[in-house]
Amino acid sequence: MQDFRREFLEFALERQVLRFGEFKTKAGRLSPYFFNAGLFNDGESLGKLGQFYAKAILSSKVDFDMIFGPAYKGIPLAAATSIALATMGKNLPYAFNRKEAKDHGEGGTTVGAPLSGKVLIIDDVISAGTSVRESVEIIERAGATPCGVVIALDRMEKGLGEKSASREVYDRHGIPVISIANLDDLLSYLDSHPDMNQNLLRVQNYRDQYGVNANA
Numbered sequence: 001m002q003d004f005r006r007e008f009l010e011f012a013l014e015r016q017v018l019r020f021g022e023f024k025t026k027a028g029r030l031s032p033y034f035f036n037a038g039l040f041n042d043g044e045s046l047g048k049l050g051q052f053y054a055k056a057i058l059s060s061k062v063d064f065d066m067i068f069g070p071a072y073k074g075i076p077l078a079a080a081t082s083i084a085l086a087t088m089g090k091n092l093p094y095a096f097n098r099k100e101a102k103d104h105g106e107g108g109t110t111v112g113a114p115l116s117g118k119v120l121i122i123d124d125v126i127s128a129g130t131s132v133r134e135s136v137e138i139i140e141r142a143g144a145t146p147c148g149v150v151i152a153l154d155r156m157e158k159g160l161g162e163k164s165a166s167r168e169v170y171d172r173h174g175i176p177v178i179s180i181a182n183l184d185d186l187l188s189y190l191d192s193h194p195d196m197n198q199n200l201l202r203v204q205n206y207r208d209q210y211g212v213n214a215n216a
Contacts, residue, residue, distance in 0.1 A: 067095075
């Protein structure tokens with residue numbers, strides 16, 4: 001596991017963004033862990049989160065010209081990631097959308113830089129892929145090209161079918177899903193901490209039941 005992935009998981013645990021227990025998912029499954037990126041809710045944690053997104057992006061070698069953050073959760077994530085990338089020598093424009101079109105001032109449904117070139121979408125998680133589909137439509141309508149989606153944690157879990165949400169996004173839109181960390185990273189982290197053996201076993205059992213491999 002790359003160091004920034006391990007550091008991200010430690011940071012998420014420290015801020016109780018990542019917790020263990022018994023949690024019901026939207027799909028009705030009882031998950032032994034829960035990840036809520038909305039709890040990165042102060043300046044320090046948002047700044048660090050932006051750095052982790054930036055490291056994941058640069059590590060992926062994805063080719064992109066700008067960043068797009070879907071309303072609402074993606075807006076601060078896109079801004080924080082853009083700032084972090086700039087401090088790492090990659091200063092690029094970013095934009096986000098409004099839920100409702102503005103009919104005065106500059107008008108329109110997007111704010112920030114004009115959508116152009118290869119656009120990288122920044123979000124917290126992927127569930128049903130609705131947010132990704134809406135973002136792709138906005139980007140393509142502007143004449144730009146979506147080139148990938150970056151999320152915080154990939155649960156590597158089956159969606160409604162046998163494929164993961166990430167694979168469904170790739171199959172539908174032809175773009176990769178990049179994550180700061182994924183379920184394999186979490187299992188590796190737990191395995192390296194003997195005091196978390198009980199959590200490791202529960203997450204492994206959940207993975208056996210609902211998980212997919214990295215390419216599915």
